[in-house]
Amino acid sequence: MTNDRTEVDGLTIGILGGTGDQGRGLAYRFARAGLRVVVGSRSGERGQASAAEIAKLASADGRSASSRAAVFGDVIGGTNADACQAADLVIVAVPWDGHAETVASLRSNLIGKIVVDCVNPLGFDAKGPFALRVPEGSAAEQTESLLPESRVCAAFHHVSAVLLADPTVDRVDLDVMVLGDDRDAVATVIALAARIDGMRGVYAGRLRNAAQVEALTANIIAINRRYQAHAGLRITDV
């Protein structure tokens, strides 16, 4: 498993759907790790507002102002297309509803880039969450089919948005399953996950095995409800 900092140190991370809970939480953690982050939204103004909020979170953590200022990365905001354009690696954190349209509309902006889908196609009814059937198999495979010139991976599905966005939480202690068929892209995403304190990226199979990782979020939600927890996964013996 590579933890080579240099591999991701120079990267600019774009977040599509950066005004949602998951996108905002990841943006905050990456900025906190010293990475440049571009927060995208359908509206450029909302992207900018979200970036300003995230930068504000940086002044709320428990670290001293000087050590914080030394490491907190730039966070800027704009449209989803702005985020794609500026970034080397783009995280898809948009709602499942509209996922295909948003991803398809950004195809030309994402050529050659690493695209990490973290979307969980879930429905909710009176009995709680359940996995939705996706024609392409999974959200990640839908993205792959819509972005044939991009390097598509899947990761960051089970991370609690609440913990990510809480500046008083110093460590997010869990393993992130990273899926993909492009070995170098997978290695970069594993290294990216390791930049968040407490987090570790673990290779967990090809993209064709992404559906169950996405759907497992329904089980994590069930666990959270039963045990009043912010549950995450650790992989043993790795």
Add this chain to the structure above:
Amino acid sequence: MTNDRTEVDGLTIGILGGTGDQGRGLAYRFARAGLRVVVGSRSGERGQASAAEIAKLASADGRSASSRAAVFGDVIGGTNADACQAADLVIVAVPWDGHAETVASLRSNLIGKIVVDCVNPLGFDAKGPFALRVPEGSAAEQTESLLPESRVCAAFHHVSAVLLADPTVDRVDLDVMVLGDDRDAVATVIALAARIDGMRGVYAGRLRNAAQVEALTANIIAINRRYQAHAGLRITDV
């Protein structure tokens, strides 16, 4: 989470498919925990042979003969129908190929009993393991549809058969996701998992969310291959 020993102490555990790796490994661990186990197979002779093998494993662990003899539960073998008849709680560990037929044939033997499905419907090709589509949604839901008078749960999907059946392994350190709609049955299965040293049962949702837990075994296998590990899951914050 209940760890009440008394709840499972008096139970006899039946294992369908007790000659397979997973079934044999679970049978050994339950016997080692002092429970009575009945190992079933399609052929009564093979069930008996498997029971004899499991009892032999008991003399290979690191404990003293006297402390071992004090706790190792009776292991007997027979047909799958014998195992259903004798047991209070039955674990379905048969191959996916033939799962529906075997389960359907035992319906009358399983009325009113807790039935725990741990079958993973997987295929394998040159690219490795992948999840099979199951008409009922999952192996566990197939069992539920075939056994309307039984109390069906799903659990023990991600447990390494190699570790389970290795008598020199004292602890199997991982969490078992337990799924089901019958809250009392789920509590019993959680208590049963806790009888294996190192193991913990965690409620992880209704049976309709079993498919992804079964399919996740493909990802665990991918992890094992990449990292040369016997990977398992731990749930954080629970």
